[in-house]
Amino acid sequence: MVEHRMVDVNGIRLHIAEEGEGPLVVLLHGFPESWHSWRHQFAPLAAAGFRVVAPDQRGYGTSDHPGDVSAYSILHLVGDVVGLVHVLGEERAFVVGHDWGAPVAWHTALLRPDVVRGVAGLSVPPPFRGDRPPLEVMRERFDGHFYWNWFEEPGPADAEFGKDPRAALRRLLYGASGDAPGAGRYEQALVSDLDRGWLADMPDPATLPDWLTEDDLDELAASYTQGFTGALNWYRNLDRNWELTAPWHGAKVTPPALYVYGDRDLVPAFPGTPELIEQLPRLMPNLVRDPVRLKGCGHWTQQERPDEVNELLVEFLTGLRD
Numbered sequence: 001m002v003e004h005r006m007v008d009v010n011g012i013r014l015h016i017a018e019e020g021e022g023p024l025v026v027l028l029h030g031f032p033e034s035w036h037s038w039r040h041q042f043a044p045l046a047a048a049g050f051r052v053v054a055p056d057q058r059g060y061g062t063s064d065h066p067g068d069v070s071a072y073s074i075l076h077l078v079g080d081v082v083g084l085v086h087v088l089g090e091e092r093a094f095v096v097g098h099d100w101g102a103p104v105a106w107h108t109a110l111l112r113p114d115v116v117r118g119v120a121g122l123s124v125p126p127p128f129r130g131d132r133p134p135l136e137v138m139r140e141r142f143d144g145h146f147y148w149n150w151f152e153e154p155g156p157a158d159a160e161f162g163k164d165p166r167a168a169l170r171r172l173l174y175g176a177s178g179d180a181p182g183a184g185r186y187e188q189a190l191v192s193d194l195d196r197g198w199l200a201d202m203p204d205p206a207t208l209p210d211w212l213t214e215d216d217l218d219e220l221a222a223s224y225t226q227g228f229t230g231a232l233n234w235y236r237n238l239d240r241n242w243e244l245t246a247p248w249h250g251a252k253v254t255p256p257a258l259y260v261y262g263d264r265d266l267v268p269a270f271p272g273t274p275e276l277i278e279q280l281p282r283l284m285p286n287l288v289r290d291p292v293r294l295k296g297c298g299h300w301t302q303q304e305r306p307d308e309v310n311e312l313l314v315e316f317l318t319g320l321r322d
Contacts, residue, residue: 014063014084019052045317072237107245125291263293
């Protein structure tokens with residue numbers, strides 16, 4: 001049974017959900033989600049003999065929402081993971097991330113391989129730092145219409161999501177899923193009309209797909225009572241993260257690794273990413289198997305395909321257990 005509590009980590013308080021006993025597995029959610037996005041993983045991983053912990057990361061849910069934008073850098077986020085592992089009484093853990101949680105997981109493995117027994121990323125592949133700041137690159141490439149740049153300026157995106165959180169989440173979760181028409185096209189990431197916002201062009205489904213219930217949507221919407229600014233501040237640090245990670249330019253993730261993605265996910269469809277995924281077995285020295293591509297799956301990997309993801313994670317984790 002999943003239990004909840006608050007823990008003090010790196011000067012902030014984080015809400016965590018946990019279940020099971022055994023080697024520690026930390027599950028890191030993405031945007032715009034919460035610990036609840038891992039609801040299907042707790043019982044199977046706990047039954048396989050693992051202690052499963054999923055935090056609401058900083059800026060999300062009932063965890064603290066620091067007011068300073070710079071408090072959401074990748075170093076803060078990695079620090080939260082490392083601090084959480086130690087607060088839970090462990091020296092090392094398995095780290096699994098989805099969406100924004102994947103870069104946090106990958107960077108934790110990159111910056112602190114001594115803490116990471118194994119790392120798995122869903123949707124977002126491992127980081128390979130580019131030669132220019134990412135927000136600058138996307139601003140030039142798409143004339144400011146890429147959703148990262150829409151999120152970059154404090155105010156507009158905060159208001160767009162905050163006007164009706166449940167309706168915004170309904171559109172985004174459906175629109176980026178494998179069930180939506182045109183799923184898997186990176187053009188979904190573009191804001192066609194900056195005056196209307198990003199969500200305006202996303203379909204509002206008459207009924208939710210089978211993997212997402214009205215109760216799930218209620219649970220997620222309730223976690224945004226403090227608004228979306230904390231979550232959006234992660235995007236506002238993309239160029240700062242590029243600067244901060246300069247010392248690791250060219251470095252590789254060395255702990256044992258697994259990468260899983262959907263064939264109708266817009267992230268792996270982005271120009272250049274399919275080629276990167278194809279090269280991962282060569283670029284990642286300890287990738288335990290070729291990248292796993294889930295047919296018909298959109299962006300919300302562990303929610304859309306829980307049985308397949310659980311099977312892959314249990315196989316990966318048990319294969320690395322001491």
